[in-house]
Amino acid sequence: MKEFDYVIIGGGCAGLSLAYELEIHKKLEDKTLAIIEPRDEYKRDKTWSFWKVSNHNFEDCVKKEWNYFHLKPARGIRQTKNECLKYPYQTIDSNLFYKKILNKIKQNKNIFFFKSIREINTSNSFIFNSVPNIKKFNEDDKNYWQHFCGLEIETKKSIKDYGNIDFSPHSVELMNFDTITNTSIYSKDSNYLDINFIYILPFADNKILIETTWISKGGSNKPFHRYEYQILEQLRRWGIIENPFLGPDKAVDKTIKNLMKDNESKEFKIKFKEQGAIPLFHPTYEKKENQINIGTAGGMTRISTGYTFVNVQEHSQFIRKNLENIRNVKKFKLKKKYIFFDKIFMKVLDKNPKEIPDIFYNLFAVFTTPVVKFLSGTSNIFDDLIVISQTDKKWLFIKALFRK
Numbered sequence: 001m002k003e004f005d006y007v008i009i010g011g012g013c014a015g016l017s018l019a020y021e022l023e024i025h026k027k028l029e030d031k032t033l034a035i036i037e038p039r040d041e042y043k044r045d046k047t048w049s050f051w052k053v054s055n056h057n058f059e060d061c062v063k064k065e066w067n068y069f070h071l072k073p074a075r076g077i078r079q080t081k082n083e084c085l086k087y088p089y090q091t092i093d094s095n096l097f098y099k100k101i102l103n104k105i106k107q108n109k110n111i112f113f114f115k116s117i118r119e120i121n122t123s124n125s126f127i128f129n130s131v132p133n134i135k136k137f138n139e140d141d142k143n144y145w146q147h148f149c150g151l152e153i154e155t156k157k158s159i160k161d162y163g164n165i166d167f168s169p170h171s172v173e174l175m176n177f178d179t180i181t182n183t184s185i186y187s188k189d190s191n192y193l194d195i196n197f198i199y200i201l202p203f204a205d206n207k208i209l210i211e212t213t214w215i216s217k218g219g220s221n222k223p224f225h226r227y228e229y230q231i232l233e234q235l236r237r238w239g240i241i242e243n244p245f246l247g248p249d250k251a252v253d254k255t256i257k258n259l260m261k262d263n264e265s266k267e268f269k270i271k272f273k274e275q276g277a278i279p280l281f282h283p284t285y286e287k288k289e290n291q292i293n294i295g296t297a298g299g300m301t302r303i304s305t306g307y308t309f310v311n312v313q314e315h316s317q318f319i320r321k322n323l324e325n326i327r328n329v330k331k332f333k334l335k336k337k338y339i340f341f342d343k344i345f346m347k348v349l350d351k352n353p354k355e356i357p358d359i360f361y362n363l364f365a366v367f368t369t370p371v372v373k374f375l376s377g378t379s380n381i382f383d384d385l386i387v388i389s390q391t392d393k394k395w396l397f398i399k400a401l402f403r404k
Contacts, residue, residue, distance in 0.1 A: 051376050063092065091201055133284050179198055179230065
């Protein structure tokens with residue numbers, strides 16, 4: 001079997017970001033790289049969004065960016081109005097991302113794709129692994145996951161014309177806790193609380209990505225039918241549809257499929273669907289002499305938010321700069337203060353889920369920039385102090401600090 005200097009396990013966001021970073025900086029001119037990826041073809045399957053706090057390689061893959069966002073805690077409470085001119089909120093189309101990277105790396109004859117790692121000899125290779133070891137956590141009831149289901153919808157007329165007077169194509173609805181389930185509900189399968197909010201990316205007057213997000217325990221293997229139903233019910237609230245397509249899970253699934261085929265409704269159609277689960281914990285990291293974990297597997301996900309993309313780019317740059325001495329270089333980690341604060345936040349979330357909407361609402365109620373920098377991992381001590389001062393219900397965090 002053929003040997004390679006470097007092997008990347010997983011050709012997703014982290015794996016391809018690293019491959020692209022190495023290629024554009026000419027690190028693979030005299031080195032070979034194998035990318036292990038089982039999929040048969042690349043197509044749009046994800047939407048990565050973040051505040052642009054630093055430059056990255058994929059500006060031409062940005063579908064849209066916004067200078068404003070807002071949060072809505074509950075019905076009857078005024079939503080926030082936040083400006084982010086200095087750090088615009090961007091969203092990347094995975095299809096553009098994949099095309100750009102694949103078009104670039106296919107020009108290098110030293111880069112190869114394989115479906116399985118069993119097809120190559122890795123005994124002398126250095127491995128970059130982006131596949132997290134999370135199988136044993138899929139059914140546990142201790143760790144939190146961020147489950148999401150999103151539909152990109154195009155309506156016949158402006159969404160505002162249907163009666164959604166708060167809609168603006170210029171502002172991202174970052175968190176809307178005024179959901180069908182009244183913010184936090186007991187899971188039918190357990191006695192813990194789920195935290196739920198709606199997230200909306202407005203691409204035009206009549207085109208949005210509406211996503212329902214659930215933070216809960218119980219592993220990644222959860223049915224997405226209730227998420228799909230919730231989105232359809234939200235559209236009913238706005239007057240885009242007359243009924244929420246009540247029925248068993250299979251009926252909801254059938255309705256979604258018909259809408260994606262341009263059937264079922266004269267008022268709107270579904271252009272794209274995405275769903276998945278992000279672990280809000282750091283997977284087991286097994287230290288190996290010839291391997292570094294990257295992406296979620298390498299701890300690049302902020303467990304308080306699920307944001308990963310910017311950290312992946314920084315990690316890729318770090319690896320590229322230290323590639324010649326990669327076996328001896330110190331492990332790249334998120335800053336200790338963010339790991340510390342995230343752990344405290346997750347303790348508060350675990351014991352006080354009903355308080356989370358108010359905590360996020362008040363966090364963004366006054367100063368926006370320090371919070372954006374903090375959540376994006378670029379804050380300084382002055383930003384941190386402002387974030388702490390704006391944090392509501394501080395006693396919950398103090399209690400969590402001393403809780404094991």
